Amino acid sequence: MSTAPDQAGVLDLLLASLARRKATAQVVDRAEAGRATARWMADAGVARAVVASDQVVEEIGLVDALRREGIDVLMWPTGLGSREALGLEGPLDVCGVTVPALAVAERGTLVLEASGGHGRGIDVTSRHHVALLPADRVVRTLSEALALTYADGRTPPSAVSLVSGPSRSSDIEKISTLGAHGALTEHVVVMS
């Protein structure tokens, strides 16, 4: 999956869209990404990280950085029982760490693909969600993202989640309230 040029403009658009969708974001150098991510999570009070088993996670040395911050790390699949996986047991401040396959600049949308190393519930079962996004995975429109995800000749993933900001409900008095069922916070670490 490769993306078009004009990457700088698209990246600015993504950052603006993420802010509009009430997600936070930071742009860091790849060499700094592991440490910066771990520091953000420690500041957010994260006790445990549930981390997608992905090459990007290894490349930035995230697991060591998290442990240095005193955060308990569980790689996917975690092997937790269903009650603990749902946050009914164990620490409350769990953070799911995902690696989006793509991101949509216009809408502030992360494209998460399920696979053996990347559970479909990682972000939504946790209280916090951190996404590690390589900058060259940002496309402008949802149409482009879906065309790449479901390209001819590629086996469609069993599950793809389009995530645009933290969980939200407007069911009480039509006023938007964060953290309904899914993550209460979403933080995107864009790695240049």
Place this chain on the structure above:
Amino acid sequence: MSTRRRRADGGVAYLDVQGTLRERTVDALRDRTLRGNLDTAAASWGEGREGMRRDHGLDEMRERAREIRQSNIRNLPALLAEMQANVRDAGGTVVRAADGAEACRYITGLAKARGVKVVAKSKSMATEEIKLNEALDDAGIEVVETDLGEWILQLANEHPSHIIAPAVHLNREQVAALFREEAGTDDVPDDREGLVAHARVRLREKFAAAGIGVSGVNLGVASTGTICVVENEGNARLVTSQPRIHVAVMGMERVVADWDEAAHILQVLPMAAIGQDAANYVNLITGPRREGEADGPEEFHLVIIDGGRGALRGTEFEEALACIRCGACLYSCPMWRSVGGQAYGSPYSGPIGAVITPLLEGPSSPASRDLPFMSSLCGACGEACPVGIPLQDLLVRARARASSPATRKSGIAFRAWSRLWRRPATYRAWMAGWRLMLRARGRNGWVTELPGPGAGWTEVRDMPARWPPRR
């Protein structure tokens, strides 16, 4: 306004909708809290929608959305066959149900065969239409609605008031009272954040216990056999990923050809529905979990419901099948904004509900007779529809279809009247007779009571006994 009541044994009994449409409407108009809640909801929708028109060209996106949906409906049999084959290739099971009863039988049968005691649901109008909760309840299976608004309604024993925002007619204090009753404790906060956090924990318990997750389907994408479930809370993702079995219930018209079409409709939907350029979560699901994956359902069942839809193709109501259930026509409708969805007494309310409910329920249901008249024909619905369904025209056709023997009789009377008035001689004779009659019935210069068909008219207004009236 409750249409269900709790049985003594704790189960839920579903009553037929109470009263006539007229009675329910009058009740709703008298309910000031309801009016306030509806006003708030409609105003917030209107504001969001203006933003979408201004910043994202929602009006320009409408033409393409209309073309996509019209072509989907034209090619429906082929698209469904392709969808079905691709879901099966991905390891899923596809069931075509002719009606709601057949769909319910399949799902309750599946639950019993797998020994499932608890079913967790995400919001789905199709399951409301087929009365799935009632069927599961009758089979002794606990059903939990996990969408916050739907769960609130389940606790209140009510039907949804709106396609997208089911509990828009209840305010914060009313919700807090329901949560206290459900939890059996007064220890429930009454601020919005606190209420949402409370519901999150209570419902996680249900996800842990559920053996089947039931979701609706916003779109089926034929080219890959993928279903799209659009939501904001994250409960649909939990429903489709945590229980061992996922059952998706889809109206047969909800299929698009490919991802190019899906991308367009998936963007139009949240803009029209909630005035946002994206929903928080869109779950795209192609079959069950695969080998080597650690979460996701082991079984995936797609139940495709006809329920009267197939018969609409090729009729003057075909365009109603293009509907993507966004709810824009509800908010735009002055009738719906005045009385809310519950007065309609059917799962689908507002202009689209007034058109499709009679079509899906058949000509003999009370809805067929009354609902097409729940409209001022102002045309705001047609203007709001993001897929360009001419709802005001369909409402007129639905009224014609609803014409009962009684209204046909009045048609004959109108034709006779028209014949009399077209000739000057008979017209003059008619008017002379009319003036005499008014003068004879007049009291103090006013006629306050007319006989026969005129009685309805004078019930609410008087008529001068002389013309021109004397001051």
